[in-house]
Amino acid sequence: MKRKDTALKILALNSSPRTGALSKTALMLGRLVEGMREAGALVEVVNLREKKIKNCLGCYTCWTKTPGVCIHKDDMTRELFPKWLESDIAVYATPLYHYGMTATLKAFQERTLPASMPFFEIRGARMHHPDRGKRPAIVVLSVSGMPDEAHFSALSAHMKYCFAHDNRLLAEIYRPAAEVMTTPFFKEKAGDILNAATEAGRELVRNRGISPQTMARITQPLAGPEFYTEVVNVVWKSCIEERITPGELELKREPPRG
Numbered sequence: 132m133k134r135k136d137t138a139l140k141i142l143a144l145n146s147s148p149r150t151g152a153l154s155k156t157a158l159m160l161g162r163l164v165e166g167m168r169e170a171g172a173l174v175e176v177v178n179l180r181e182k183k184i185k186n187c188l189g190c191y192t193c194w195t196k197t198p199g200v201c202i203h204k205d206d207m208t209r210e211l212f213p214k215w216l217e218s219d220i221a222v223y224a225t226p227l228y229h230y231g232m233t234a235t236l237k238a239f240q241e242r243t244l245p246a247s248m249p250f251f252e253i254r255g256a257r258m259h260h261p262d263r264g265k266r267p268a269i270v271v272l273s274v275s276g277m278p279d280e281a282h283f284s285a286l287s288a289h290m291k292y293c294f295a296h297d298n299r300l301l302a303e304i305y306r307p308a309a310e311v312m313t314t315p316f317f318k319e320k321a322g323d324i325l326n327a328a329t330e331a332g333r334e335l336v337r338n339r340g341i342s343p344q345t346m347a348r349i350t351q352p353l354a355g356p357e358f359y360t361e362v363v364n365v366v367w368k369s370c371i372e373e374r375i376t377p378g379e380l381e382l383k384r385e386p387p388r389g
């Protein structure tokens with residue numbers, strides 16, 4: 132275990148609106164954080180749904196009148212932005228919503244504008260706004276309902292364009308078909324996926340990256356396409372007939388333990 136003053140500071144931002152065992156973002160993030168803490172990092176988890184984060188006004192007050200400070204007086208200005216600036220790593224955890232991040236996480240990201248300066252600067256082949264100071268490295272974690280890994284491609288392209296150019300993107304963790312992970316049918320595979328998420332947390336702290344072996348375990352397929360089109364559709368049909376949400380159905384079940 133590292134000493135507290137030298138330990139990596141990690142801010143884990145969970146942008147799922149869902150809580151508890153129902154949220155697959157929380158499930159995966161919880162295990163990632165467990166591994167990070169085991170490896171000696173100081174990790175704070177923030178559920179963004181509990182915070183007041185107003186939308187960016189585009190007024191550029193943070194670039195002109197009060198450099199580095201947003202005009203809004205909300206949880207982002209008072210608490211989250213200072214914590215984000217102080218952290219070595221920020222985990223951006225989001226359910227895949229319409230092939231992208233949640234609006235909550237996007238609002239958070241837009242509100243990090245005060246960390247940049249207004250000037251245009253050519254760096255490599257691209258135009259940039261220079262950083263006002265130190266910023267955290269980024270780890271992206273996302274989960275989806277559908278099984279295709281390609282569904283994360285727009286989110287991944289966004290994150291790479293934002294963060295990869297200056298080596299700030301430490302890792303991208305994308306878990307497809309996450310909704311069915313908690314069904315008893317996939318208990319064994321889900322256990323391995325969750326154990327791999329914990330291992331990814333340890334590796335990120337120790338090596339600043341995730342090994343291909345661990346990543347392969349995280350993204351391992353659960354079933355073929357027939358399963359999803361047949362079994363999942365049966366579940367949806369019964370939810371509609373019984374007028375019950377998938378959440379109400381799932382809360383009756385035990386979440387898997389790794």
Ligand SMILES: Cc1cc2nc3c(=O)[nH]c(=O)nc-3n(C[C@H](O)[C@H](O)[C@H](O)COP(=O)(O)O)c2cc1C
Pocket residue numbers: 147148149153154155156157225226227228229230231274275276277278282309310
């Ligand atoms: C508004 C909305 C949009 C979604 N968009 C997608 C999508 O584009 N692709 C996909 O595979 N799943 C999509 N899903 C499913 C979620 O990604 C999936 O249910 C995930 O497990 C939610 O994360 P959570 O359990 O942490 O809330 C969407 C769900 C909602 C509610």
